[in-house]
Amino acid sequence: MTESDDDRLLRTEPVIRTVAMPCDTNPAGDIFGGWLMAQMDLAAATIAVRRARGRCATLAVAGMEFHKPVRVGDEVSLWAELVKSGRTSMTIHVVAYRRPRDQDERHKVTEATFVFVALDADGQKRELPSP
Ligand SMILES: CC(C)(COP(=O)(O)OP(=O)(O)OC[C@H]1O[C@@H](n2cnc3c(N)ncnc32)[C@H](O)[C@@H]1OP(=O)(O)O)[C@@H](O)C(=O)NCCC(=O)NCCS
Structure with missing residues (x-):
């Protein structure tokens, strides 16, 4: 995503805003990357489930890179947007900032692109409804 894409997103409401807590640390006392990945997955899922009007699953994650560490007590905000819809799949870009x-001042921590697939009640892929 370009700087101006980020600027546009940052003027909207974040999908998730939370605080990194001591229980989110790894054995060294730093915030565990897996915690942040889970927050990003949740943010992407919020967009996917709303677009798909129901159950979805994470199929793929691409391009995740951690630019800065998150510290205990930081406010962590996640923005997510649908960038592409296919027949059954949705591509969702997520960016995370810490403050x-x-x-x-807030600082970009990471971003990634998630692919979700809409599922039916049996866990099989299904076509997306029309938007
Ligand atoms: C989601 C699932 C039902 C999809 O079934 P599948 O037969 O593998 O799906 P397909 O290969 O037909 O792909 C489905 C869609 O995803 C897209 N897709 C598949 N792999 C992709 C990838 N690596 N990157 C981007 N898109 C991908 C396909 O192009 C297709 O899109 P479209 O229907 O919009 O054209 C199946 O893979 C699954 O159950 N995976 C486990 C999901 C899960 O448990 N996630 C949580 C892990 S803890």
Whole structure:
């Protein structure tokens, strides 16, 4: 995503805003990357389930790179948007920012592209409804 794409997204409401807690750390006391990945998956799923009007599953994740560490106590905000719809699949871009709770400036932590597939009640892929 370009800088201007990020600027546009950041003017909208984040899909998730949370605070990194001590229970989210790895044995070294740093925020566990898997926790942040789970938050990103949840943010993407929020967009996918709404577009698909029902159950979805994560099929693929591409391009995840951690640019900055998240610290305990940071406010973590996640923005997500649908960038492509296929027959059964949805491509969703997610960006995550951290903001130390006592400061104004936020910093980009990571971004990634998620592919979700719409599922039926039996867990089989299904066609997306019309938007
Ligand atoms: C989701 C699932 C039902 C899809 O079934 P499938 O037969 O493998 O799906 P297909 O190969 O037909 O692909 C389905 C769609 O995803 C797209 N797709 C598949 N692999 C992809 C990839 N690596 N990147 C991008 N898109 C991909 C296909 O192009 C297709 O899109 P379209 O229908 O919009 O044209 C099946 O893979 C599954 O159950 N996976 C496990 C999901 C899961 O448990 N996730 C959580 C893990 S903890």
